[in-house]
Amino acid sequence: MEGASVSGLFFVLKGKVKVFRTGISGKEQIVRFATKGEIIGHRGFGTEEFYSIGAIALEDTILCYFSKNNLQEALLNNPKFAYDFMLFYANELNRSESKVKSISQMTVRERVIDGLLYIHRKFGANKGFLDIALTRKEYADYAGTSEEQVIRVFSALKKENLISSKGKKIGIPDIQRLKNEISEHNFYLDS
Known part of the structure; x- marks a missing residue:
């Protein structure tokens, strides 16, 4: 939920999800859509205290939850995983910048x-x-x-x-x- 305390992130195992942010006057802006194999909740991961986005399932969806602590431990103990995560964030930033341009x-x-x-x-x-x-x-x-x-x-x-x-x-x-x-x-x- 947008504004909730960050506790971890979710991998979509099945289903379709819309990821949104509430803007001026409560208007919803859909940031992206997520489907099988994708992550949601990652924008709150790291130093953030609250999720800046929300997500809603568009159909029956199965998620896999990773707590903030478990994810941090995995990143510290697995350099390849940490590197892949860094690339994921770099791609997300590129997509966000492209969306602003469009x-x-x-x-x-x-x-x-x-x-x-x-x-x-x-x-x-x-x-x-x-x-x-x-x-x-x-x-x-x-x-x-x-x-x-x-x-x-x-x-x-x-x-x-x-x-x-x-x-x-x-x-x-x-x-x-x-x-x-x-x-x-x-x-x-x-x-």
């Missing part, structure tokens, strides 16, 4: 497309649709815009046959055509 330099349309491509890379597709059902508000919270803007962008993308939809499910009929819409922004950094 939010500041892309138009709303480009940010929404970037979000769709990120979700496609993260979760893949199943039967022609992204393998996660998100609300329009969740797409907006990830792209740093409003739900109304996402609805407008989705409507335009549907008219251009760049996406399809069925309820909450979004399909991307031609991934390359969608990538071409934002190719100048190097969206590949945020996998």
Whole structure:
């Protein structure tokens, strides 16, 4: 929970999780999504006393918890693990910096497309649709815009046959055509 005392971190063994931070006026900003094999709660690890983010399971999820003490002991006793963890944090920092760049330099349309491509890379597709059902508000919270803007962008993308939809499910009929819409922004950094 955002604001809770740091006690450790979690590895996602199964399921899908959204990681968020509460911003101005209580608005939720989705920082990233996590799935099998990924870590959540690591941003509070180290010198932090409180978690600066929160996480919510988007489907049935199984987590493996490591206490702060057990993790610190493992890092001190296993240099390879400590090195891999350092690389993980360096990659996380790179992704965060890329996200800030995209939010500041892309138009709303480009940010929404970037979000769709990120979700496609993260979760893949199943039967022609992204393998996660998100609300329009969740797409907006990830792209740093409003739900109304996402609805407008989705409507335009549907008219251009760049996406399809069925309820909450979004399909991307031609991934390359969608990538071409934002190719100048190097969206590949945020996998």
